[in-house]
Amino acid sequence: MRARTKATEAKAGAKPAAATAAIARLVEPSRSDIDDDAEARQRVGVQSLGRAFAILEEVARHREGVGLAELSKLVGLHNSTTFHLAKTMVSLGYIRQEKDSKRYRVGRPLFALAASALDEIEMVNVATPVLEDLSRDTGESSHFAVRMGDAVVVIARTSGPGAFQLTDRVGVVRPANCTALGKVILASLRPDQLARFLERVDLRASTEKSITEIPVLLREIDEVRRSGIAFDDGEFNPEVRCIAVPVMDFTGQIIGALGISGPIWRLSDQALQSHAKTVRAAANRLSAEFGARDAAKST
Numbered sequence: 001m002r003a004r005t006k007a008t009e010a011k012a013g014a015k016p017a018a019a020t021a022a023i024a025r026l027v028e029p030s031r032s033d034i035d036d037d038a039e040a041r042q043r044v045g046v047q048s049l050g051r052a053f054a055i056l057e058e059v060a061r062h063r064e065g066v067g068l069a070e071l072s073k074l075v076g077l078h079n080s081t082t083f084h085l086a087k088t089m090v091s092l093g094y095i096r097q098e099k100d101s102k103r104y105r106v107g108r109p110l111f112a113l114a115a116s117a118l119d120e121i122e123m124v125n126v127a128t129p130v131l132e133d134l135s136r137d138t139g140e141s142s143h144f145a146v147r148m149g150d151a152v153v154v155i156a157r158t159s160g161p162g163a164f165q166l167t168d169r170v171g172v173v174r175p176a177n178c179t180a181l182g183k184v185i186l187a188s189l190r191p192d193q194l195a196r197f198l199e200r201v202d203l204r205a206s207t208e209k210s211i212t213e214i215p216v217l218l219r220e221i222d223e224v225r226r227s228g229i230a231f232d233d234g235e236f237n238p239e240v241r242c243i244a245v246p247v248m249d250f251t252g253q254i255i256g257a258l259g260i261s262g263p264i265w266r267l268s269d270q271a272l273q274s275h276a277k278t279v280r281a282a283a284n285r286l287s288a289e290f291g292a293r294d295a296a297k298s299t
Helices: 002-027 031-061 068-075 079-092 108-117 120-138 180-187 191-200 214-227 269-289
Strands: 095-097 104-106 141-148 151-158 173-175 230-233 240-248 254-263
Touching (some): 031 068, 031 095, 031 104, 068 079, 079 095, 120 151, 120 254, 141 180, 141 240, 151 180, 180 214, 180 230, 191 214, 230 254, 240 269
Antiparallel strands (some): 141 151, 141 254, 151 173, 230 240
8 A cells, every 4th residue: 555655646747847848848848949040030130131221221322312112112012011111210310300301311420430441541541452453454643633622632632653653642632733734623513612612712824724714614624524524724734735524432522632634745636535534434443342332344
């Protein structure tokens, strides 16, 4: 009787233990399930990050802002998904939403990041290899210039392999009205900016060919905007001809001008025209380095 009681108790005690183990197996996921969940969460995180950057890039490309419906279409997402991602980015400040139109535009922190990434030193580092290749391909001095007040400043330059190269140094400041580099910069200005420039600046002559009359300069700027290329036929230095084209950044804005220059006896009008395609290709390459969309594919 006593033996049966002990056996019965042992059997009864085994049931709760077995039940507990079974429940534990049901409740606690296997190690493979935990790993799968972690990988799934990582995939979702990467996907959300990719979508956020796609939204940011599209907003940055629309300088006048972009609405939710159009933005959703551009990034290939549902309106609700785009809205929630954009709302998070608005809360972080990287994009902002206008109160009246509800259109999204880039926020100030993005400009700060871009400015720190594209400071003058970095721009020189990026531009120099492009200029070196351009000088080798054309045999002429190559320049990259940016706006500095009402003038332009050459921040990077390289010399060609041939004799009789120009000796302009980096940091040299040139007037905008009588240089190819400067005309590109002037052509990038908004009408109100250009009007203020013409009010402030005394269009002084550097040579007999310098443009000093406002109507003539405006016609020249219109032609640069139309053709996307600027020339300087002895307008700053009577012995030098130049050609320049715009360089853009990831927003599609013109941030500088790239060009070549050489002595007039070597850079004839025919030579300038023959080099135009090479200069454009170099500027497209540099624009692509600065994030311009599809710039490297342009001709």
